[in-house]
Amino acid sequence: MDPKPIDLNKLTGIIEAHRSKKWSLIPLLQEVQETYGYIPPETIEPIAESLNMHPAEVQGVVTFYAGFSLKPKGRCVLKVCRGTACHVKGSRSILRHVKKELQLEEGETSEDYQFTLETVACLGACFLAPTMMVNRDYFGKLNPTKVTSVLGQYSKNKEDEG
Ligand code: FES
Structure with missing residues (x-):
């Protein structure tokens, strides 16, 4: 079963709150995960863009830390x-x-x-x-x-x- 589509408007607010901070990738990812319950793959590119990073770098961090999940988890x-x-x-x-x-x-x-x-x-x-x-x-x-x-x-x- 495919996960439900996510509300990307929530992501804009999270990105804005973290944009000006240095070293903000991890806290930003934590907030995205708290909001959606996981890191939806479609959020990787906007997150990378907001921090002037390459999407592969963001993806690398997400897969490196066991606390982040690219797949939705159960309730x-x-x-x-x-x-x-x-x-x-x-x-x-x-x-x-x-x-x-x-x-x-x-x-x-x-x-x-x-x-x-x-x-x-x-x-x-x-x-x-x-x-x-x-x-x-x-x-x-x-x-x-x-x-x-x-x-x-x-x-x-x-x-x-x-
Ligand atoms: S081994 Fe420590 S809680 Fe199970």
Whole structure:
């Protein structure tokens, strides 16, 4: 499924706010990502032009930093920890369970843009191993039953909104 067209008018305001600042590429990209949820490819050229850069340079920065994404992510971004502490406590079976429940592989987004599945090296909450995050919320001491209930909670929120 193709992502929805974006409102480029928002981009003009973001560019204007950053235009006069030195070293403004990263903060500008951060704001674009906060606004659209990702860095839409069609924003690369206007951003480069506003900073007198080549589009390939901007593209290079976007692909270099793991925090930037050129693809839209789901409303709920799941980060399952695969660090050592979590590995010891069974994170592999947690990841397997999440994949099965969501029918997604790592790095994939569901067709309805509800979920994106990612893995990370450590969520900094090893004492709660095995852990995962959904957007900004931490979930620890996971087991398959708990994972199912967390995922159900986020799917339910979607139904409530609809
Ligand atoms: S290893 Fe998983 S939170 Fe640190």
